[in-house]
Amino acid sequence: MSTAPAPEPAPPVPAEVEPQRLHPLTPLFRGLGVALVVFFGILRDQITHPDFGFLGIAAGGVVVVGAGYGLGSWWFTRYRLTDDSLHIDTGLVMRRNRVLRYDRLQAVDVAQPLVPRIFGMAELRMDVAGGDKREGRLGYLRLPDAQALRARLLARAAGLHPDTPTAPERLLLAVPAGRILGATMSSSAVLGGLLAAVVYLAVTLKLGQPLAALAVVPWILGVVTPIVRNVTYLGQFELSASPDGLRIRRGLTSVEHQTLPPGRIQGLSIKQPLLWRTVGWFRVEVDVAGMSTKKKDGESAAVVVPVGTARDVATVTRHLFGTVDPFAVRRHPAPRQARWLRPIGARYCWWGLDDVVFVAAQGWLTRTISVVPHAKTQSVRAEQGPLQRLLGLADVIVDTPQGPVRAVAVHRDVAEAAAMVPAQVRRAHELAARATGDQWMRPAAPARPAGSAGPHADTGRRRGPSNSPQPPDIG
Amino acid sequence: MTATSAEQLFVPGDVTWRPVESALAKLRRTVLAVVCAVVAVAGGVGMGVLLGPGWAAIPVAAALVAFGWGYVLIGRNQRSWRYAERAEDLLVSHGVMFRNIVVVPYGRMQYIDVQAGPLARMFDLAVIELHTATPDTDARIPGLRPADAARLRDRLAALGNAAASGL
Numbered sequence: 001m002s003t004a005p006a007p008e009p010a011p012p013v014p015a016e017v018e019p020q021r022l023h024p025l026t027p028l029f030r031g032l033g034v035a036l037v038v039f040f041g042i043l044r045d046q047i048t049h050p051d052f053g054f055l056g057i058a059a060g061g062v063v064v065v066g067a068g069y070g071l072g073s074w075w076f077t078r079y080r081l082t083d084d085s086l087h088i089d090t091g092l093v094m095r096r097n098r099v100l101r102y103d104r105l106q107a108v109d110v111a112q113p114l115v116p117r118i119f120g121m122a123e124l125r126m127d128v129a130g131g132d133k134r135e136g137r138l139g140y141l142r143l144p145d146a147q148a149l150r151a152r153l154l155a156r157a158a159g160l161h162p163d164t165p166t167a168p169e170r171l172l173l174a175v176p177a178g179r180i181l182g183a184t185m186s187s188s189a190v191l192g193g194l195l196a197a198v199v200y201l202a203v204t205l206k207l208g209q210p211l212a213a214l215a216v217v218p219w220i221l222g223v224v225t226p227i228v229r230n231v232t233y234l235g236q237f238e239l240s241a242s243p244d245g246l247r248i249r250r251g252l253t254s255v256e257h258q259t260l261p262p263g264r265i266q267g268l269s270i271k272q273p274l275l276w277r278t279v280g281w282f283r284v285e286v287d288v289a290g291m292s293t294k295k296k297d298g299e300s301a302a303v304v305v306p307v308g309t310a311r312d313v314a315t316v317t318r319h320l321f322g323t324v325d326p327f328a329v330r331r332h333p334a335p336r337q338a339r340w341l342r343p344i345g346a347r348y349c350w351w352g353l354d355d356v357v358f359v360a361a362q363g364w365l366t367r368t369i370s371v372v373p374h375a376k377t378q379s380v381r382a383e384q385g386p387l388q389r390l391l392g393l394a395d396v397i398v399d400t401p402q403g404p405v406r407a408v409a410v411h412r413d414v415a416e417a418a419a420m421v422p423a424q425v426r427r428a429h430e431l432a433a434r435a436t437g438d439q440w441m442r443p444a445a446p447a448r449p450a451g452s453a454g455p456h457a458d459t460g461r462r463r464g465p466s467n468s469p470q471p472p473d474i475g
Numbered sequence: 476m477t478a479t480s481a482e483q484l485f486v487p488g489d490v491t492w493r494p495v496e497s498a499l500a501k502l503r504r505t506v507l508a509v510v511c512a513v514v515a516v517a518g519g520v521g522m523g524v525l526l527g528p529g530w531a532a533i534p535v536a537a538a539l540v541a542f543g544w545g546y547v548l549i550g551r552n553q554r555s556w557r558y559a560e561r562a563e564d565l566l567v568s569h570g571v572m573f574r575n576i577v578v579v580p581y582g583r584m585q586y587i588d589v590q591a592g593p594l595a596r597m598f599d600l601a602v603i604e605l606h607t608a609t610p611d612t613d614a615r616i617p618g619l620r621p622a623d624a625a626r627l628r629d630r631l632a633a634l635g636n637a638a639a640s641g642l
Contacts, residue, residue, distance in 0.1 A: 422578075425527075
């Protein structure tokens with residue numbers, strides 16, 4: 001019935017079944033860590049009575065054993081790409097074969113820890129649905145090889161020809177290391193620590209105990225070390241948009257990438273501590289389903305804007321939800337009775353909504369604004385304690401999957417709350433029926449011939465919840 | 476006006492509500508009675524031995540007061556539990572001092588648990604719990620007959636499948 005010309009047959013997909021080895025320098029990075037640990041252990045024993053002969057032999061032995069372990073594990077590690085999965089064989093003593101199916105791949109990223117980065121090497125990290133992040137690691141390859149392998153895996157996962165180049169990225173915002181330093185320095189922990197150090201120094205010098213003042217040095221180190229760690233972890237932070245999702249690049253010395261697939265972002269939390277209000281900085285975190293947002297070095301793994309201006313925040317929300325500005329929604333402030341329960345904070349409690357998202361704000365020491373797409377609402381609740389009952393108030397809570405986002409409209413008038421709950425339920429139902437969830441990998445349009453479409457963007461892959469009408473997919 | 480608005484919020488009138496079994500109150504009152512008895516006996520004996528027979532009356536009196544007060548509260552709380560199955564979602568409302576209502580769309584239900592501890596089984600009761608992707612969703616209904624709980628679970632599971640939308 002179709003009058004369109006029949007598509008040309010796609011070129012045959014090469015069967016890449018020959019096993020490949022990783023780069024020969026890999027043992028240097030793998031064995032090095034173990035060797036150093038052992039060597040320093042021996043060194044610590046010997047530090048009081050150094051026996052250089054023994055140390056020399058020990059050093060030599062450690063190098064040999066470390067190199068042997070590294071070489072052995074490298075020799076026996078191989079990977080190959082079959083039609084539907086990536087096979088990784090590892091193991092020197094205990095052989096292990098790991099199979100990663102393409103259709104379970106959520107994200108593939110290239111990471112460069114410090115030492116391999118100096119040599120131009122990189123590690124491939126794969127995020128598999130329902131798997132531990134540590135399972136999907138392939139290291140080390142030359143950086144261009146790692147990027148090429150990533151492109152092949154992504155193409156396979158999307159059901160496209162393996163030679164399809166990676167989707168182009170569009171830079172949304174960049175956070176220079178200087179701003180991260182400034183933000184970390186202005187955190188209350190750091191300022192408190194420095195203040196205490198200054199006070200201690202002043203007191204000891206006044207009392208004429210200059211030697212005791214030296215104790216301030218490890219204290220300052222204790223304050224400075226987390227700052228340095230934070231800055232090197234976040235480093236030159238960049239957030240880009242691609243059809244694969246939001247891509248985060250972070251790290252000053254070790255470079256890491258992270259991909260947040262579009263359909264999995266459940267909600268957004270915008271925070272502003274007291275001190276940042278003077279400078280106009282915000283921090284944005286997202287809830288990502290299917291990923292553990294465990295803390296690492298004090299930073300959650302789902303931070304999309306560690307320190308940003310209001311314009312950065314608007315860029316992110318516009319990209320994710322199509323909303324222009326969560327600060328600009330029509331606000332419903334808390335009723336006057338709420339001041340009995342929150343004398344200062346009641347002014348900062350409000351809620352608002354537009355076609356796509358529900359917004360709730362609270363907090364005055366740290367202003368928090370939670371943005372939740374209606375389509376991702378899990379359940380809607382209302383709660384009322386005895387004090388609230390006396391004042392005729394109730395809380396309305398829009399639940400999303402576990403994460404930093406908590407969308408609570410605190411201390412609303414009960415009549416208003418009684419209207420809000422069914423309204424939100426209705427909105428959630430309407431929009432959930434329209435959104436398509438996590439089918440971001442499947443092309444919305446029928447697959448085009450491989451020759452014409454270049455980057456992934458052209459195959460019309462969906463980008464998750466958005467305001468534009470979606471083609472009807474599920475009944 | 477405020478009282479009826481609160482009622483409208485926590486017990487919307489346009490819905491068919493089902494109560495839970497009064498046996499739930501009996502179960503909880505039994506547990507309360509046992510605990511109060513233990514406290515009364517242990518406290519009474521302890522005080523009587525340490526301070527003198529007259530003092531034994533204090534823990535006994537305290538236990539009696541606690542039992543009386545708890546008796547009334549348990550009754551009120553059990554009567555406040557109610558649930559309703561609508562076309563697309565489930566409502567559960569409970570609480571006297573701390574009131575609570577939760578609306579769970581069927582499509583968001585991840586799994587459903589029916590549980591019954593040994594005491595609950597003695598009173599022929601079970602608890603049904605609905606889980607969504609949010610751990611905070613507190614959609615549990617205690618005090619159902621096991622047959623009713625099983626029927627509700629099967630109905631919810633079927634409705635959940637039909638309405639299933641991705642996360």
